[in-house]
Amino acid sequence: MIEDVGRLAQLIIESKKIVVFTGAGISTESGIPDFRSPGGVWSRYDPEDFTIQKFLSSQETRENIWKMSVEAGLLIEAKPNPTHYATAELHRLGKLDCVVTQNIDNLHQKAGVPEDKVFELHGNMQWVVCTGCRKRFPLPEVLQKVKEGMAVPHCPDCQSILKPDVVFFGEALPQETLTEAIRRAQSCDLFIVIGSTLVVYPAAYMPAYARKAGARLAIVNLTPTSLDHHTTVVIHGKAGEIMTRVMEKVRQVGQE
Numbered sequence: 533m534i535e536d537v538g539r540l541a542q543l544i545i546e547s548k549k550i551v552v553f554t555g556a557g558i559s560t561e562s563g564i565p566d567f568r569s570p571g572g573v574w575s576r577y578d579p580e581d582f583t584i585q586k587f588l589s590s591q592e593t594r595e596n597i598w599k600m601s602v603e604a605g606l607l608i609e610a611k612p613n614p615t616h617y618a619t620a621e622l623h624r625l626g627k628l629d630c631v632v633t634q635n636i637d638n639l640h641q642k643a644g645v646p647e648d649k650v651f652e653l654h655g656n657m658q659w660v661v662c663t664g665c666r667k668r669f670p671l672p673e674v675l676q677k678v679k680e681g682m683a684v685p686h687c688p689d690c691q692s693i694l695k696p697d698v699v700f701f702g703e704a705l706p707q708e709t710l711t712e713a714i715r716r717a718q719s720c721d722l723f724i725v726i727g728s729t730l731v732v733y734p735a736a737y738m739p740a741y742a743r744k745a746g747a748r749l750a751i752v753n754l755t756p757t758s759l760d761h762h763t764t765v766v767i768h769g770k771a772g773e774i775m776t777r778v779m780e781k782v783r784q785v786g787q788e
């Protein structure tokens with residue numbers, strides 16, 4: 533592992549336009565469960581309940597999702613962890629082109645990556661959107677209504693049902709965000725994947741776009757992924773510890 537930490541640090545030192553691509557695995561060290569590890573979200577909830585079709589057609593599904601959102605609302609207190617801070621440090625070093633994340637927890641922004649450098653492919657759970665007039669509301673305001681007994685909140689303007697402003701299965705990703713994320717992946721010199729199984733598309737196409745356009749690819753993940761053998765360096769282990777050591781190495785070489 534030591535030499536791989538050194539190799540990733542060297543790649544970062546040699547690169548000027550880095551894209552960091554993150555998944556739920558980087559937020560587990562902030563206390564937010566990921567989806568596919570043992571005990572992850574999909575071992576406790578049925579992903580079938582998270583399709584846009586079911587949300588729009590079934591009152592019961594909407595009530596379940598809002599009940600879960602009240603629970604998830606606690607995520608708002610979640611704090612960034614060393615991986616989020618390592619990514620923010622790449623920004624301060626002038627090396628981060630952007631973060632492309634599948635996460636909805638706002639932790640990259642909380643760690644100091646500017647909003648315009650975070651491309652959230654699956655939305656952001658801080659917001660709720662009206663399925664009718666597309667107006668957006670801050671999550672805490674809507675959760676308060678749910679806690680006060682409004683099992684399925686409706687839009688105060690047009691009475692349509694409200695939904696968390698995150699991408700449900702079967703729902704299109706935000707087009708502009710996706711287009712720009714692809715453009716950035718295709719114009720970076722180093723693409724670092726951290727904490728993702730790379731099994732959900734179209735997000736999981738990003739590393740391939742980067743590689744095809746000539747970027748070098750690095751993966752930091754607890755478990756193997758299908759792209760491991762296509763990487764310049766892959767490090768299996770906990771991202772927080774690994775990225776802390778990688779950035780120590782980058783700083784050390786930077787001072788020599």
Ligand code: APR
Nearest residue numbers: 555556557560566567568634727728729753754755770771
């Ligand atoms: N350090 C490094 N890797 C970790 C850590 C950690 N501390 N904790 C977990 N991981 C790894 C797991 O081994 C797993 O390979 O992170 C990966 C998380 O994978 P998933 O749970 O599948 O999360 P993700 O890849 O983000 O899922 C993509 O699926 O359900 C949808 O919309 C949801 O955005 C999500 C998408």
Ligand code: ZN
Nearest residue numbers: 662665687690
């Ligand atoms: Zn409305």
